[in-house]
Amino acid sequence: MALEIRTLTGPALDAALDDVARLRIAVFRDWPYIYDGSLDYERRYLESYRNSEAAVVVGAFDGARLVGAATGTLLEDHSDDFAAAFAPTGLKLQDVFYCAESVLLPEYRGQGAGHAFFDAREAHARALGRSFSAFCSVIRPADHPLRPASYRPLDPFWRARVYAPMPGVVARFRWTDLGDAEQTEKQLQFWGRAL
DSSP: OOOEEEEEOHHHHHHHHHHHHHHHHHHTTSTTTOBOOOHHHHHHHHHHHHTOTTOEEEEEEETTEEEEEEEEEEGGGGHHHHHHHHGGGOOOGGGEEEEEEEEEOGGGTTSSHHHHHHHHHHHHHHHTTOOEEEEEEEOOOTTOTTOOTTOOOSHHHHHHTTOEEEEEEEEEEEEOBTTOSSOEEEEEEEEEEEO
């Protein structure tokens, strides 16, 4: 299962967004997101990538099939959601590139796609003149009843990429967990690094 990594912008990005939406729904159903997503919601969420000339999707392809994707865009494209979290950092939103999601089907993991996703997004960010890269991850309690015993956090991988948690930089976002009837607020810890 050799993967081909492609950086998509413009019309190629636009053409891939429905597949990205389906990947988000499939991968984020698992721990720690346990997200009960819908294609309608995903299409609305991904509209910001369609509308931004600076957005990128880094796709992992098995032949013609998109089996993984990582998205990125200017932080100000998400300023309504994340500006407050960055207020105490002293960073200007215009300096930050937001590495949003990285999703990869389980059977394709361990082949280097995670590093390729970050390499391509960081190169894209530098080409845009951004000096800082950030992403966020959901905070879940260690004793959450749905946490699998075999779960391994990605913290060591992120630290190897020279990312570190940004103290006090926590966003709040709402979604519906599997098994719940309505959305609840989640906290997301930002990680960042200078480029």
